[in-house]
Amino acid sequence: MTGTSWVIRGARPLDAEPADITITDETITAIGDGVGQKGAQELDAAGLIALPGLVDLHTHLREPGREDAETIETGTLAAALGGFTAVHAMANTDPVADTAGVTEQIWRLGRAAGHCDVQPVGAVTVGLAGSRLAEFGAMAESAARVRVFSDDGRCVSDAVLMRRALEYVKAFGGVIAQHAQEPRLTEGAQMNEGAASGRLGLAGWPAVAEEAIIARDCLLAAHVGSALHICHVSTAGSVEIIRWAKSKGWRVTAEVTPHHLLLTDDLVASYDPVYKVNPPLRTAADVAALREGLADGTIDCVATDHAPHPVEDKETEWAVAAFGMTGLETALRVVQQAMVDTGLLGWAQVADRMSARPAAIGRLPGQGQPLAPGSPANLVLYDPAASSAVDPATHASRSRNSPFAGLTLPGQVVATFLRGRATVLDGKPA
Ligand SMILES: [Zn+2]
Numbered sequence: 001m002t003g004t005s006w007v008i009r010g011a012r013p014l015d016a017e018p019a020d021i022t023i024t025d026e027t028i029t030a031i032g033d034g035v036g037q038k039g040a041q042e043l044d045a046a047g048l049i050a051l052p053g054l055v056d057l058h059t060h061l062r063e064p065g066r067e068d069a070e071t072i073e074t075g076t077l078a079a080a081l082g083g084f085t086a087v088h089a090m091a092n093t094d095p096v097a098d099t100a101g102v103t104e105q106i107w108r109l110g111r112a113a114g115h116c117d118v119q120p121v122g123a124v125t126v127g128l129a130g131s132r133l134a135e136f137g138a139m140a141e142s143a144a145r146v147r148v149f150s151d152d153g154r155c156v157s158d159a160v161l162m163r164r165a166l167e168y169v170k171a172f173g174g175v176i177a178q179h180a181q182e183p184r185l186t187e188g189a190q191m192n193e194g195a196a197s198g199r200l201g202l203a204g205w206p207a208v209a210e211e212a213i214i215a216r217d218c219l220l221a222a223h224v225g226s227a228l229h230i231c232h233v234s235t236a237g238s239v240e241i242i243r244w245a246k247s248k249g250w251r252v253t254a255e256v257t258p259h260h261l262l263l264t265d266d267l268v269a270s271y272d273p274v275y276k277v278n279p280p281l282r283t284a285a286d287v288a289a290l291r292e293g294l295a296d297g298t299i300d301c302v303a304t305d306h307a308p309h310p311v312e313d314k315e316t317e318w319a320v321a322a323f324g325m326t327g328l329e330t331a332l333r334v335v336q337q338a339m340v341d342t343g344l345l346g347w348a349q350v351a352d353r354m355s356a357r358p359a360a361i362g363r364l365p366g367q368g369q370p371l372a373p374g375s376p377a378n379l380v381l382y383d384p385a386a387s388s389a390v391d392p393a394t395h396a397s398r399s400r401n402s403p404f405a406g407l408t409l410p411g412q413v414v415a416t417f418l419r420g421r422a423t424v425l426d427g428k429p430a
Pocket of ligand 1: 154179232278279
């Protein structure tokens with residue numbers, strides 16, 4: 001209990017008519033004409049859109065092990081500034097999050113930081129080594145209540161292991177999140193395989209390396225009747241396969257990153273490693289198919305794949321630079337640019353793709369709830385009329401590897417509330 005109440009004046013919930021949102025302690029208690037509440041703090045939100053707090057299914061917080069790139073403190077503050085009230089922390093830390101102990105440690109550090117909920121993702125295989133399944137049951141029963149398992153960064157390429165993992169999570173309603181990358185087809189790969197890779201003389205990463213794993217895993221999920229989530233879909237062919245799998249009624253969900261919705265492999269011509277990412281930036285035709293897939297619901301949600309790296313790992317030669325981009329602080333703005341300002345999604349659908357559905361896929365009770373009386377007061381106030389150039393030097397993330405640096409994007413997160421407590425006010429940490 002915080003003991004603090006708020007009346008948020010004149011916000012537009014999901015872009016509807018202006019209304020006052022009353023928060024009492026941790027809960028939304030009224031939406032409509034806000035009666036003044038004794039002792040309540042008032043916030044003038046005229047012109048701002050109110051959305052449920054965003055939920056990220058795919059965040060690399062780097063702690064434990066790479067605190068030079070990010071910590072749970074800096075990463076979750078970046079998340080709050082981006083409008084998130086919950087993030088799923090990927091398992092490729094050091095030590096790997098493959099035991100109840102490590103996942104509980106990450107969960108507790110998230111609670112202590114207090115900027116947003118941190119839900120640890122458990123590793124599929126011990127040490128991400130791809131040979132033995134980790135102890136899902138112990139992680140599921142721990143205080144961290146792990147439900148999503150992923151070797152993200154590496155593909156579970158062994159079909160028998162993937163089958164067993166899908167069978168294992170059925171016992172407690174979990175899901176396997178696959179990083180779809182056929183390893184033999186991508187040995188030494190540096191960028192999307194296509195016209196641009198030929199011109200630049202960089203080893204290509206064929207679309208089929210992603211699509212073949214997605215097709216196989218959809219078939220496996222159907223065969224064992226389990227739940228599969230596909231991380232960072234990046235090709236038009238992948239969207240087609242997922243559309244087909246969903247048409248069969250199979251339990252397959254998928255995410256797309258903000259950068260794959262906006263950027264193309266033409267940018268690699270600069271040889272600037274800020275554009276080096278896994279999976280790679282693809283073609284304009286792929287971007288169009290990803291946008292269409294997100295709009296029609298084939299792709300369930302947007303997930304950032306926020307992947308912070310220190311300067312020395314990124315500002316180097318292309319071939320040796322690390323894969324990955326930051327994304328928490330720009331995600332909603334990129335989605336506005338790519339999806340809303342293009343007429344592909346309304347704000348109610350943005351709330352679905354960035355809050356309700358990722359919360360459902362992540363099995364997170366208390367997140368992704370509608371803006372309605374009785375819901376936990378997790379929400380973001382956003383100014384869609386704002387516009388500014390992205391400057392990573394101003395970001396709360398410890399790393400600076402944003403591919404949107406210098407780009408003018410619409411929008412500004414003005415305030416974020418986590419269970420009735422402001423984590424961001426006036427666009428700054430509260
Ligand atoms: Zn990945």
